[in-house]
Amino acid sequence: MxxxxxxxxxxxxxTIFLYLILVxxxxxxxxxxxxxxxxxxxxxxxxxxxxxxxxxxxxxxxxxxxxxxxxxxxxxxxxxxxxxxxxxxxxxxxxxxxxxxxxxxxxxxxxxxxxxxxxxxxxxxxxxxxxxxxxxxxxxxxxxxxxxxxxxxxxxxxxxxxxxxxxxxxxxxxxxxxxxxxxTGLVLFGGIMAIVYFVLGIKYSAIDWLGAPLGEVIVLVLICVALIFIVRYFAENKRVARTLSYFYILAALVVAILLLCKVAVPIFYVLMGVVAVSVVYLLLVYWTTFSSKILVSVAVTIVSVAFMFSCNYFFNKLQQHQRTRIEVLLGMTxxxxxxxxxxxxxxxxxxxxxxxxxxxxxxxxxxxxxxxxxxxxxxxxxxxxxxxxxxxxxxxxxxxxxxxxxxxxxxxxxxxxxxxxxxxxxxxxxxxxxxxxxxxxxxxxxxxxxxxxxxxxxxxxxxxxxxxxxxxxxxxxxxxxx
Amino acid sequence: MRKDYNLEKRKFVIAGAVLVIVAVYVVRLFSLQVGDNDYKRYADGNAFQRKTLYPSRGFIYDRNDELLVYNQPAYDVMMIPREVHDLDTLDFCNTLGITLEEFDRYIDDMKDRRKNPGYSTYTPQVFMTQLSTQDYGRFQEKLYRYPGFYTQNRVLRQYSRPIAANVLGNIREVGVSDIERDDYYRRGDYMGDLGIEKSYEEVLRGMKGEEILLRDAYGRIKGKYEDGRYDVQPVSGRNITLSIDADLQAYGEKLMQNKTGAIVAIEPSTGEILALVSSPTYDPSLLVGRERGKNYARLTRDPSNPLYDRALLARYPPGSTFKPTQALILLQEGIVTPETRYPCTGGFVVGGLKVGCHAHAAPINLVPSLATSCNAYYCYGLRSMLDNRQQYDSTSTAYEVWKEHLVSMGYGYQLGIDMPTESRGYLPNRHVYDKVYGVGGWRALTIISIAIGQGEILATPLQIANLAATIANRGYFYTPHVVKAIQDSVIDSLYLQRRYPTIDARYYDYVVEGMRMAVTDGTCRTANLPDIEVCGKTGTAQNSHGRDHSAFMGFAPMNDPQIAIAVYVENAGFGATYGVPIGSLMMEYYLKGEIDPSRKHLEERMFNSKVEGNSGKKR
Incomplete structure (x- = not known):
């Protein structure tokens, strides 16, 4: 009817009122x-x-x-x-x-x-x-x-x-x-994270921190933190998320203590190791739970690391004026x-x-x-x-x-x-x-x-x-x- | 109808994202607009072209309102570096009549932050200064071809007569140290250098104004900001009237030509300086315009050092012009009375010491001693004072009393003339002698030559002229000054107050009488004018630089003094040879306006004579 x-x-x-005012x-x-x-x-x-x-x-x-x-x-x-x-x-x-x-x-x-x-x-x-x-x-x-x-x-x-x-x-x-x-919200989340990784990776790529580019160190840390959130809210596995957080806190403490004792820490390799261990751990979880979302989390992490490595490469492949625009926006030049x-x-x-x-x-x-x-x-x-x-x-x-x-x-x-x-x-x-x-x-x-x-x-x-x-x-x- | 309540919750995520981003933008806007940052300043620099409006510099007149110094326009080429583009350098250089090398040098000078601390590519910078009128015309015509360039009016000085360079001074472009010292100045500005241009800089320069013009992104002027509400009009510099009599000054400079030395003439009743001649001198126009640098360097290198103002800076032994001060001190201290006589046996001879004198009747009392300039009288007098143990407990004490009287008469310290520099002369205190001879190791005889203005004592021509004025006034003087009046203002009250030396007025009459007798019957009879009662005192100052300096100090008329004068001609011999004729001619010229025919030969002789001096010489 x-x-x-x-x-x-x-x-x-x-809405018409708002429209008229704006116009x-x-x-x-x-x-x-x-x-x-x-x-x-x-x-x-x-x-x-x-x-x-x-x-x-x-x-x-x-x-x-x-x-x-x-x-x-x-x-x-x-x-x-x-x-x-x-x-x-x-x-x-x-x-x-x-x-x-x-x-x-x-x-x-x-x-x-x-x-x-x-x-x-x-x-x-x-x-x-x-x-x-x-x-x-x-x-x-x-x-x-x-x-x-x-x-x-x-x-x-x-x-x-x-x-x-x-x-x-x-x-x-x-x-x-x-x-x-x-x-899935993962796309939105992934998109935002990609922008964040790109910005940080490019902006701080020239700064050296403990023998590694600061940009990559920050991005790797963020990938780990993001993984906790993905596992917690996307894969909805509280237990695994908690285990991951404990692991990261432990790793962070060990690195901090070593740094305080003035031991030279190859920070980049340590972080890569931490990411690798997380991936292996999640694969083991998948082995027992067969949760496809865990597998997606692993995939996101691996793609993120790959993205990080490719960022600088693609950035340098950009045309000069585009690169300058980005550098200006990021306050680099x-x-x-x-x-x-x-x-x-x-x-x-x-x-x-x-x-x-x-x-x-x-x-x-x-x-x-x-x-x-x-x-x-x-x-x-x-x-x-x-x-x-x-x-x-x-x-x-x-x-x-x-x-x-x-x-x-x-x-x-x-x-x-x-x-x-x-x-x-x-x-x-x-x-x-x-x-x-x-x-x-x-x-x-x-x-x-x-x-x-x-x-x-x-x-x-x-x-x-x-x-x-x-x-x-x-x-x-x-x-x-x- | 399908509804997924789980998905519906996502609206909060979306709304949250919108609000977060809007919040971030609000924070950013706050920090840009309200927070502390430079954007406002940048905006002003962008849109406002602040054009400085230069005030006209004050004119300078002589005491008879004859215009001596006025202004002529000059043009500077200014550039705003950021706005210069597509410059055809070669064409530009041809138009300005400069070479490419000069162009590069001007640019380098402009960008050099040591020379130009205010350099910025956003603000107008001085590219080159003092364009000639022809170059200016040519440049102005082609200006449209040179974006970023424009011309700025400036003020240069023009002199109506080539006299009084030492008094007037000149103006020069400010240097880095001037800019750092006073932030009124910007590169390319002018400031007074030497003379009253320097000492009265703040009166003469006025206040710069500012015009705020709006300009667009292409540098085109779009009119006045807020119709000129924030513009500041320049305030013209105030005019100055000198106490100098231009004719007298010119006459003095002519008398002194080819001689080294100084003339200072003062009006006793006011302390106004009527003439301040330093010789050799120069034409002040030499230090104007683009040739200034070259001419200045030439004057600096000149062995006779014309830039050295001998009237204020040269320190001469006062010689016999000092004797009136001695007479006054001896009378004041009661060492002599006008009747006290001292012997003179061809000089002052005590023990192995002899201060020579010339033939005159002896023994002699005070008035004739001044007239004949008897050395012996003053040597005896000083010895009587310094060795007087009833009155003073030691030579040192007596000496200090003697010295303090002289200080009160203007010796040993700067008088305070309104010129940038002035020498204080030299009047040693007892410690100087203590150091040389040991404490208690000196007596009157040790330093006896100071009694006749020789020895350590040094004075400037200004100090000696001031003594003449003091005697003319019978006991007081005004601080000598060259500026008589300032437009819309008053001169410093310092110059309006009488200063009284520590000598009682009644003693001056004896000195005046002695100085009058010197003119009528004594050493300076040449100064005897037909119908003016001149008082004078010669000086023949021995010095370490060769022949004696010829000096004269005097005033006239005796009972209504209009002019007091001191003349020094270096290495010219007896005071009577040059000092007296020049001094008397000056007084006659000032009082009568012309020279009596009977004295024309004197004038002629002075104009044409030539004496090599040596003060201030570069060695």
Missing amino acids: ARNVNAWKTVDKF FFGWISIYAASYDFDQASIFDFAERSGKQLVWIGLSFILAFCIMLIDARMFETYAYLIYTGFIILLLFTFAFAQEVKGSRSWLMITDTIRLQPAEFAKFATALAVAKMFNGYNFKFTQPSNFFKIVGLVVLPLVIIVLQKETGSALVYFSFILMMYREGM EDLHDAGYNVNQSKIAIGSGGMWGKGFLNGTQTKLKYVPEQDTDFIFCTIGEEEGFWGSCLVLALYTALILRIMVIAERQPRPFGRVYAYSVLGIFFFHLFINIGMVIGLCPVIGIPLPFFSYGGSSLWGFTILLFILLRIDASRGEHF
């Missing part, structure tokens, strides 16, 4: 960021703030139209939409002119151009959600898992080929949704003119804002164009400089509220379709926030992706508007049974 209700009555007003703040930030001293009006259509106002108006119409569409249509045509955008992406890749080194822009007229990659996100989210909603679909089945991954990776690969690596990386945000839908210039200027702009900021339109760093891409990827600098710490925190709080609100919406969906789509949206917003602001404050590598609703540009604004309003439309119909 289907019951159609007026979508405007059940729509999530709080408004975004608009005045663009005005501030592109403000020139002799500029006249915020409504001047020759200026970026004026143009953005047009985009905003069109987004509102777009959002309104989405609200008029029957929620079921999105599910029904999900694969069609997905296919359509994949074709568009391929078409763009094949025929588009190069803009700033990438083939991702579709020229509508000379001045109006669209970036299909921004729209492919919602299409992918819809397709994935539809697949999850399939009858008797079990994500834990490997074949299903690979189907989902395939749906996500296909646009990713095309976008990488378009040389829009930043936009492509956004598709990794689907991992969050997959985690929620039952993917100071390169304030090339790779580090953007981030350094961005930090200067934000840092100079202080607690309360310099006031609207009073930022010197952003006004005087010290910060590159200041109305697109580095728009957060303007807020940081002009509105200070409290303004930055307010923006962060608004996003956090939006993300948590999406989570609330996701969890109240009656069907997997809505939930999966909602978590996909959540992941995409979170990823953009995480990378964009992290980059601007120097905590993440420079990956050129926009800050949702803030960065100048019609494509990204429309993309995020569609993403959000399809969710709101689906949510508005959550009471309908179909």
Whole structure:
């Protein structure tokens, strides 16, 4: 039995409220960021703030139209939409002119151009959600898992080929949704640990500690600690985890005493030995319990050690400018003119804002164009400089509220379709926030992706508007049974 | 409808991850924005171009408001190293008229932190200084081709007359030690060197201002920050009026040409110095502009050492100009009365000791002894004082009393003139003699030559002129000074207070009478002007550097003194030969404005004579 209700009555007003605030703040930030001293009006259509106002108006119409569409249509045509955008992406890749080194822009007229990659996100989210909603679909089945991954990776690969690596990386945000839908947490954990190992291994590789590179020593210790957690929480074997911890504490004590007695400890080999003993011990445990999760733990450990050894090798295989970017981010080298210039200027702009900021339109760093891409990827600098710490925190709080609100919406969906789509949206917003602001404050590598609703540009604004309003439309119909 | 409650718990993990990352970002933002760091400073360095506005340096006038020193514009080439790019070095050098080697040297000098402690690639640095007006015009036209370069207006000095170099001093670029000592200065700034440019530096220099300009990432100026609300306007230096009479100074320098020595003329009623001539001298314009370094080195190497201000620094034996001080001390201590007579048998002859004198009537009392400059009188007088065991318990005690009187008259210590340097002369205390002759090992006869201004005693021309002023005032003087007035300010109160030597005023009349008699009937009859009552005292100072110094000390008119003067001409023989004519011509010129035709020959002789001096010589 289907019951159609007026979508405007059940729509999530709080989310719309957040959306409107963010879009408004975004608009005045663009005005501030592109403000020139002799500029006249915020409504001047020759200026970026004026143009953005047009985009905003069109987004509102777009959002309104989405609200008029029957929620079921999105599910029904999900694969069609997905296919359509994949074709568009391929078409763009094949025929588009190069803009700033990438083939991702579709020229509508000379001045109006669209970036299909921004729209492919919602299409992918819809397709994935539809697949999850399939009858008797079990994500834990490997074949299903690979189907989902395939749906996500296909646009990713095309976008990488378009040389829009930043936009492509956004598709990794689907991992969050997959985690929620039952993917083993080990993948998430492994991913985080891989980043940690990489950072520490590279950053401290040049420092010598007791005859071994400090980076590798730290990573080996972390691998041991991680193993305890994996055995405890993934393999759920408290006894073995406890035994391992005792063993590590004992080993640590012995090493500490030897060091205090000024005995030269070949620390690297000792740690490798400890890891090897753990592996052998776990294999023995497997011999008695036949728990496959123990075997996975062993595999993770061995892969981790291998990863550690390969890190430095691959790092040195990277291209020079990529290596420099990473080195700058890790604070290993100071390169304030090339790779580090953007981030350094961005930090200067934000840092100079202080607690309360310099006031609207009073930022010197952003006004005087010290910060590159200041109305697109580095728009957060303007807020940081002009509105200070409290303004930055307010923006962060608004996003956090939006993300948590999406989570609330996701969890109240009656069907997997809505939930999966909602978590996909959540992941995409979170990823953009995480990378964009992290980059601007120097905590993440420079990956050129926009800050949702803030960065100048019609494509990204429309993309995020569609993403959000399809969710709101689906949510508005959550009471309908179909 | 499927619901997996175990999986639903994962929302907390996801929410937790979001909150943790947001928290990390908040902490990071806090440390960037609120925490203590340099980002604010960097931001200012980025966006603000602080342009120094140089004040005009104060002008210098003479006592008759004749402008002596004023300013001329000069231009420095400044560069902001970080902003220099695509420089066509060869074209740049051609425009500035420098060679590539000079270009490299300027760059090296600029980057050398020992020479330029304030070097930074972000801030304006002095590339080269003192561009000529032609080079400036050419450079300004092509400036757009050289990003990172601009010109900065500076102020150089210009002198209306080539006189009084020793008084005026000059300005020079600050050195590293100046920058370290006073953080007002930046590389390329100018400061006073020598003369009143140095001693009145803080009055003359004014205060630098600052203009804060906004500039964008490409270095383009986008206007004034906050419409100039934080700009600081420069404060012009204050003008100074000297007590020097430029005409008298010029006349004195002309009289002293080709001679070595000094003239100091003081207005007794105020202590204002009317002329402070040191010879040989130089044209102050030599030390202006880009040739300054070369000219300065040349003046330094010059064996006659023109940079040495003999009026303030040369220490001469005072010779007979010292006798008035002796007369005053003997009267004050009651050793002699005006009627006391001493014999003179061609000099002072006691035991094996003889201090020669010239022919005059004898025995002689105080007034004629000054007029004839009788050595014997003063030797007897000093012996009577130092060997007087009723009045003083030892020679040392008597000597100290004698010395203290002289100190009160300005000998032995700096007088406190408002010039950067001044010698204190030399007046030994008893310990010096104790050391040489042993305690108690000396008596009046041991040191008798000090009675006639010879021996160990040394004085500067300024101290001797000050004595003339003291006598002219009948018992007091003002600390001599060269600055009469400062615009919008007052001169140091030190220069407005009378200083009284320890001699009673009534005794001065005898000395004045003696000095008047010296002019009318004594040793300096050449100084006798037709209608002005001149008082004077010659000096013929024996010294270890060859011929005697010719000295004169005097004042005029006797009963309303307008000018007191001391003249020293090194190695020129008798006081009457050079000292008296020069001193009297100076007084006549100052009081009458012209030289009486009957005395023109004297003037002529002084202008054309030439005497080799030796003080301050490089050996």
